[in-house]
Amino acid sequence: MPIRTNLMDRLELAYPIIQAPMAGGGDTPELVAAVSAAGGIGFMGATYLDPAGISGAAGAVRDATNRPFGINLFAPQPEPQIPDDPAPAVDQVKPYYAELGLEEPSVAANPGDPFEANLPAALQCGASVFSFTMGLLPPGAVQAIKEQGMFLLGTATTVNEAVALEKSGVDAIVAQGSEAGGHRGTFATTLATDFGGGLVGTMALVPQVVDAVNVPVVASGGIMDGRGIAAALALGADAVQMGTAFLTCAEAGIPDAHKDAILKATEDETRVTRAFSGRPARGIVNRFMDEVEAAGGAAAILPFPVQNALTRTLRAEAGKKGRAEFLSLWAGQGLRMSRRGPASDLVAELAGQAEETLSHLAG
Numbered sequence: 226m227p228i229r230t231n232l233m234d235r236l237e238l239a240y241p242i243i244q245a246p247m248a249g250g251g252d253t254p255e256l257v258a259a260v261s262a263a264g265g266i267g268f269m270g271a272t273y274l275d276p277a278g279i280s281g282a283a284g285a286v287r288d289a290t291n292r293p294f295g296i297n298l299f300a301p302q303p304e305p306q307i308p309d310d311p312a313p314a315v316d317q318v319k320p321y322y323a324e325l326g327l328e329e330p331s332v333a334a335n336p337g338d339p340f341e342a343n344l345p346a347a348l349q350c351g352a353s354v355f356s357f358t359m360g361l362l363p364p365g366a367v368q369a370i371k372e373q374g375m376f377l378l379g380t381a382t383t384v385n386e387a388v389a390l391e392k393s394g395v396d397a398i399v400a401q402g403s404e405a406g407g408h409r410g411t412f413a414t415t416l417a418t419d420f421g422g423g424l425v426g427t428m429a430l431v432p433q434v435v436d437a438v439n440v441p442v443v444a445s446g447g448i449m450d451g452r453g454i455a456a457a458l459a460l461g462a463d464a465v466q467m468g469t470a471f472l473t474c475a476e477a478g479i480p481d482a483h484k485d486a487i488l489k490a491t492e493d494e495t496r497v498t499r500a501f502s503g504r505p506a507r508g509i510v511n512r513f514m515d516e517v518e519a520a521g522g523a524a525a526i527l528p529f530p531v532q533n534a535l536t537r538t539l540r541a542e543a544g545k546k547g548r549a550e551f552l553s554l555w556a557g558q559g560l561r562m563s564r565r566g567p568a569s570d571l572v573a574e575l576a577g578q579a580e581e582t583l584s585h586l587a588g
């Protein structure tokens with residue numbers, strides 16, 4: 226049974242499949258272009274890039290396909306409250322730096338929020354869709370994105386966040402369930418103490434968001450195959466946004482040790498942690514996560530993005546050396562459904578399975 230939704234028409238999609246933006250190297254231009262060319266839409270997570278990096282990566286996507294693609298930034302974040310004495314956080318990661326033969330780490334000055342600097346490059350990069358997570362955009366940014374003719378997608382982890390996003394002017398909402406890999410998009414709870422309030426499963430979140438807003442909803446979190454896509458459509462979503470399923474594709478840019486960990490891990494082996502970046506994110510449990518959480522507790526983990534900067538060199542070196550115990554192994558709970566292969570095959574397989582599942586259900 227062929228699938229058609231309003232959002233698919235608006236975004237010119239053959240299939241209701243969005244490859245999630247995955248800042249930090251997962252979403253290479255090759256992956257983004259392959260998904261878009263295959264009839265879904267690929268997204269570049271550009272938060273950790275600078276303006277030249279955004280233009281370069283987007284140029285590489287455009288050289289590979291003339292199909293639409295998306296760009297994604299983190300919404301501007303509150304000023305991090307760095308403790309007067311950050312030594313406990315530094316002391317906690319020092320032994321790991323030494324273990325990999327790296328110089329002692331130190332707390333870098335807060336680099337400042339990259340949103341304002343990156344926005345012009347994101348607007349000019351040729352993407353037709355702009356998505357964001359972890360907050361609301363300033364009204365001026367919403368206006369600039371609309372004036373550029375881009376479709377605007379915001380991320381919600383609760384109904385209240387979805388309603389706030391709709392009021393702010395987004396064209397559609399990504400409902401991110403608690404199964405999702407990577408950073409939580411939660412912004413309307415007190416993150417340091419209460420991000421757990423934003424841990425609502427996809428099955429519960431999507432229909433409640435669909436009921437509360439008048440814009441299309443995209444389901445995200447734990448969706449790994451055509452059955453998940455069919456289920457999301459049944460809950461009222463117009464499309465799905467999938468991250469983990471694309472991370473083990475040949476085109477994905479994460480270290481092999483991360484891909485291997487995803488292919489080996491099971492659904493009970495992930496946890497939401499602040500240990501790597503200072504912001505809650507779901508990844509496969511490893512030694513760094515366990516030891517940092519056990520040793521100093523939340524108090525010894527610096528706020529985002531300062532903790533992220535503190536662990537960056539360690540993570541990069543661990544990637545080069547294949548040391549999965551020091552990598553942020555972001556992944557969602559649908560791990561057992563991961564498989565290797567080219568992204569074009571994955572998109573075709575997902576679309577076929579979803580259509581087949583819906584036909585089967587229709588009798």
Ligand SMILES: Cc1cc2nc3c(=O)[nH]c(=O)nc-3n(C[C@H](O)[C@H](O)[C@H](O)COP(=O)(O)O)c2cc1C
Pocket residue numbers: 245246247248249251270271272297298356357358380401404405406407408445446447448466467468469470555556557558559
């Ligand atoms: C490695 C990784 C990086 C991510 N980076 C971003 C990002 O930069 N921006 C964003 O909006 N979402 C990001 N996400 C979250 C995804 O948009 C999405 O919510 C999630 O992947 C869905 O769950 P799944 O991984 O189970 O498919 C990331 C997810 C992963 C796994």
